[in-house]
Amino acid sequence: MTIPADLTRDDALQRLRQHVATHAALPGEPGYERCVPWNLAATVAPAAVVLATSAEDVADTVRFAAAHGFTVTVQATGHGAVGVGHGTILVQTSAMKHCEVDALNRTARVGAGARWQDVLDAATPHGLAPMCGSAPGVGVVGYLTGGGIGPLVRTVGLSSDHVRAFDVVTGEGRLLRVTPEENADLFWGLRGGKATLGIVTSVEIDLLPIAEFYGGAVYFDGSDAAAVLHAWTAWCSQLPETANTSIAIQQLPPLPGVPEPLAGRMTVAVRYTAVGDFAEAERLLAPMRVAATPLIDTVGVLPYAAIGAVHADPVDPMPINENQALLSALPAEAVDALLTVAGPESGSPQVIVELRMLGGALAREPQHRSAFCHRNAAFSLATIGVLMPETAATVVEHADAVVEALQPWSTGGQMPNFAPSYDPARPARVYTEDTLHWLAALADRYDPAGVLATGQVIRTMR
CATH class of the missing domain: 3.30.43.10 (Uridine Diphospho-n-acetylenolpyruvylglucosamine Reductase, domain 2)
Incomplete structure (x- = not known):
């Protein structure tokens, strides 16, 4: 030209x-x-x-x-x-939302604009499950290129470990097929490296034969936060890999769709999913059901298509601030520190402060290595606050304070999909030094002119 x-x-x-x-x-x-x-x-x-x-x-x-x-x-x-x-x-890319399911081979080919709900709609009638995140409204490609910590992560591992192939446009404008055998360096980097190495136009993923799961959430009053969080921490240590859980201190606004017992007050949600023996899954949950008097108990046998009901994440667009940390352990002292800064007497402005149990299958290296780091974290901490003009500064400062309160138990790491920002120190929290080096070197190779060097991408420092 x-x-x-x-x-x-x-x-x-x-x-x-x-x-x-x-x-x-x-x-x-x-x-x-x-x-x-x-x-x-x-x-x-x-x-x-x-x-x-x-x-x-x-x-x-x-x-x-x-x-x-x-x-x-x-x-x-x-x-x-x-x-x-x-x-x-x-x-x-939202128009590129095609989703083709191969039920015989248990795979799906998904376009760049598809949301997980599109894949759920196509796969679950066949008794097959895509390894989606907690919110079905999130885009498939962005979630997978960031690794993907889903509601069954301890059982099935990282969602991007179930990717078979990508089609990607590089910074040179070349359309490449990427698999473990073809352009293998890109296959490593696209799983965890976000958009650093190209723009993914479609992805092929495995579908797992999971038609149902045992799960949902048990909600407690915020005044019971200390009892419930301490019980949850002790309970987590006994859970097998078939079980997954997170706990959230919530302050949901009184909006349509928010159940009346949860609206306009602080509550604590214990989220739970399990596969396999449902009777055993119910038995495992029993200690948490009596940790305090529940406000609502939604846990039961659910079709996989209802996986989004476990976290019940917000659907409508909104201005949010996120912060995140990975934890090496969660002793009683860490729970007390969290309650001080985010519990019922704290004046917390956050809508959600969440702890998610990790480990299990996530902690093991997959068949094909990827750019995703920090598989050894025991828990993740996340804050989500709504940035209204009159409280925006307070929300951001308080989110920082929540993370700082758990600093003694932090690994110093973060995950690619959580708390996105332009903070120049963030890449070193998301990736190890070696991973940063290789992502930058690959970016120089596939995007020598820096056409894609914008947003949360890794590049050689010049």
């Missing part, structure tokens, strides 16, 4: 439509509003929005951007959005 030397960026953007066979919108034009992410706290104001419908649309956009001095980023739902500036073209 020959570019006139005096061509301005605005002039170049006017030519974008000549180079992509799909709708491209500049600021103020119909379709540009599709760049608004699920997390409304992120400022997303790209130079243009390309509404991709095919892998070729993505490749054409990347090649155009390389020739005209733009960077490119990608968005399906925007749950992990961190902001996009005027020098970047945003590829919106």
